[in-house]
Amino acid sequence: MILDLHTHSTLSDDSRASVEQYIKWITVLRRKGYNIDGFVLTEHRQFNFDIDYTEISKNNNVTILKGAELDTNSGHFLVYGITKKIAKHIKFNDVNMNANQLIDLCLNNGAIAIPAHPGRFGIGFTEYVNEDNFKSINIVEHLNGSYRPGEQDRTEKLISDKGYLGIGGSDAHMVSAIGTCLTKFDDVINTEEELVQALIRKKFKPIKLEDTK
Numbered sequence: 001m002i003l004d005l006h007t008h009s010t011l012s013d014d015s016r017a018s019v020e021q022y023i024k025w026i027t028v029l030r031r032k033g034y035n036i037d038g039f040v041l042t043e044h045r046q047f048n049f050d051i052d053y054t055e056i057s058k059n060n061n062v063t064i065l066k067g068a069e070l071d072t073n074s075g076h077f078l079v080y081g082i083t084k085k086i087a088k089h090i091k092f093n094d095v096n097m098n099a100n101q102l103i104d105l106c107l108n109n110g111a112i113a114i115p116a117h118p119g120r121f122g123i124g125f126t127e128y129v130n131e132d133n134f135k136s137i138n139i140v141e142h143l144n145g146s147y148r149p150g151e152q153d154r155t156e157k158l159i160s161d162k163g164y165l166g167i168g169g170s171d172a173h174m175v176s177a178i179g180t181c182l183t184k185f186d187d188v189i190n191t192e193e194e195l196v197q198a199l200i201r202k203k204f205k206p207i208k209l210e211d212t213k
Contacts, residue, residue, distance in 0.1 A: 001063075002037050004168075005141075006181075007022065008044065017175045034212045038065070039063075039065075041066050044068075049084060067081075067195075074128035075099070075127065080111060080114075114137075116144070117151070119154030137164070138164060140155070144169060168182045183205070
């Protein structure tokens, strides 16, 4: 199963793309021979339990799941598997939340926190990780569709040095960006819980759109 694990809709303050527009673009890509099963909405600093994409997902044969991109004192993290229990312990609008506390909260409650765009200058995980910290991290975002020159190289070095596994996500904020980077799973994934379990099982790899044909 092939999913874009990092996307933003108009619910994020810096995105211009709606969920409906993303679906239409995926339909266009499929007609061109590309294989994309769905995407995860990782809105900035929020998680809305009242929004349900089940019907639109089913009607368009596009898997739509939800996560969040959260700001921490050690860069941005993609969080999957957020439940109401977990949400009670997260101040979503805190742009300096403690990364280690977030990681532990997720690990202890069936969720997972993964460093987003770790090679990004200034706010990437590479700025914060060393030999003695973040020992529970074993996955980072390897391919990111919004990387600037040099940032992919920094990510490659981090992964090589640390032996991390990697996921892929477009980091789409505009319609045509969705699917540029993706994650290919061995498992079929229909829920956020299944996504977390697939990540824990480590049966996945990051790919680019052109690799899906």
